[in-house]
Amino acid sequence: MTRDLRTARTGAVLTFMLAGLLCGSMTVRIPALSDKLGLSEASIGVTLLVWGLGALVTMQSMRGVMTRFGSRSILRVGAPLCAITLALLAFAPSFPSLLVAAGLFGMAFGAVDVAMNAQGSTVERAYGRPLMNGMHAGWCVGAISAGLVGAAAISAGLSFTAHLSLVSLVTLPLLIFISRTYLPDPVVARGAATARRRMPPVVYLLGVIAFCAFMVEGTVADWNGLYLRDVLGAPEALAALGYPIFEAGMLFGRLTGDRARARFGARSMIIIAGLATAATFAVVLMAPTALIAVSAMLFVGVAVATVSPMAMSLAGEAVGNPGPAIAQTSAMGYAGLLLGPVIIGFLSDVTDLRTALGIAIALGVLITLFARFLPRPGATATHRQQAREQELSMAA
Numbered sequence: 001m002t003r004d005l006r007t008a009r010t011g012a013v014l015t016f017m018l019a020g021l022l023c024g025s026m027t028v029r030i031p032a033l034s035d036k037l038g039l040s041e042a043s044i045g046v047t048l049l050v051w052g053l054g055a056l057v058t059m060q061s062m063r064g065v066m067t068r069f070g071s072r073s074i075l076r077v078g079a080p081l082c083a084i085t086l087a088l089l090a091f092a093p094s095f096p097s098l099l100v101a102a103g104l105f106g107m108a109f110g111a112v113d114v115a116m117n118a119q120g121s122t123v124e125r126a127y128g129r130p131l132m133n134g135m136h137a138g139w140c141v142g143a144i145s146a147g148l149v150g151a152a153a154i155s156a157g158l159s160f161t162a163h164l165s166l167v168s169l170v171t172l173p174l175l176i177f178i179s180r181t182y183l184p185d186p187v188v189a190r191g192a193a194t195a196r197r198r199m200p201p202v203v204y205l206l207g208v209i210a211f212c213a214f215m216v217e218g219t220v221a222d223w224n225g226l227y228l229r230d231v232l233g234a235p236e237a238l239a240a241l242g243y244p245i246f247e248a249g250m251l252f253g254r255l256t257g258d259r260a261r262a263r264f265g266a267r268s269m270i271i272i273a274g275l276a277t278a279a280t281f282a283v284v285l286m287a288p289t290a291l292i293a294v295s296a297m298l299f300v301g302v303a304v305a306t307v308s309p310m311a312m313s314l315a316g317e318a319v320g321n322p323g324p325a326i327a328q329t330s331a332m333g334y335a336g337l338l339l340g341p342v343i344i345g346f347l348s349d350v351t352d353l354r355t356a357l358g359i360a361i362a363l364g365v366l367i368t369l370f371a372r373f374l375p376r377p378g379a380t381a382t383h384r385q386q387a388r389e390q391e392l393s394m395a396a
Helices: 003-028 030-037 041-091 095-127 132-155 160-181 190-197 201-231 242-264 266-286 290-304 307-317 322-350 353-357 359-371 379-395
Strands: none
Touching (some): 003 095, 003 132, 003 160, 030 041, 030 095, 030 160, 041 095, 041 160, 095 132, 095 307, 095 322, 132 160, 132 307, 201 266, 201 290, 201 322, 201 353, 201 359, 242 266, 242 307, 266 290, 266 353, 266 359, 307 322, 322 359, 353 359
């Protein structure tokens, strides 16, 4: 194992971690942002929607960009832009300027998310063993750190602008320094650019699986606190613990996920993860007390944690150049993160919140059903070789 390869792995994990810190820092100070600009809940919702749409638009456009430039070049530009656009968001003086900054931040993040997953896939291939879950664990560490730093900033009396500016100033040089560790993407003939428009069907299947997993994550992030407080009658302090406990479960699942994948295989793990997600979320919804529901959130996090990282990893393995395939899977996955909370809100208006949240159980079952159509162990390498042969033949 060369020193450069170990350095590349560390750089990829740190990129995930800093990306989680940047996004989490914005989320944790939303109440302060609301106070600063006098925003209503609807305006905050619009701001988050603009951020999500910016990310989604960039992700969808990254297939061609990734083929042309590769993950290393995109990360060297996009990661520093993430820090810079967070600072723009911090200094936004009005709601219209906030929407512009949120859109730019979302677009920068969308590029970084696709590129860091593609870089993770490149490092994973170079190592020859599963690593993607551990890299996504870096995101969890970053998100949890954002919460801890945010709590410290609030206790110290830092304003929204000062807090996000400091995060931007600290992360910007780190991201520039880390950019020297990235590996080049696998070499694919230039004439194969046409091939990126013909993704193997398995890439879209993995996109659907990622959609379901991200939708579960978005549902927990945006609605579990309200469910615990309004439906189960939890005090606000207890209700606020639901999401951090869920993230802690995600962190544990991802730290152990690569070893489990090496032993049981990605297909089997996704099948089991879908069933476990449905079962554990059912416990949350059937819990007689808030304390039991909050405790169950830990196991929901463990259950769903490995699904999206393995979907990204398998998408990267399905073709010669991982970037375009991961871009497609990411775009489909984040559509679930964006649409999930909206769908839950609509269903809760029609029925009630407990019934609406039952969609997470259905999503877990769908993950299992779709995973049964994934190639069995040993078939992925064959698919990748076929994809490379197709790319070379098209280049000729």
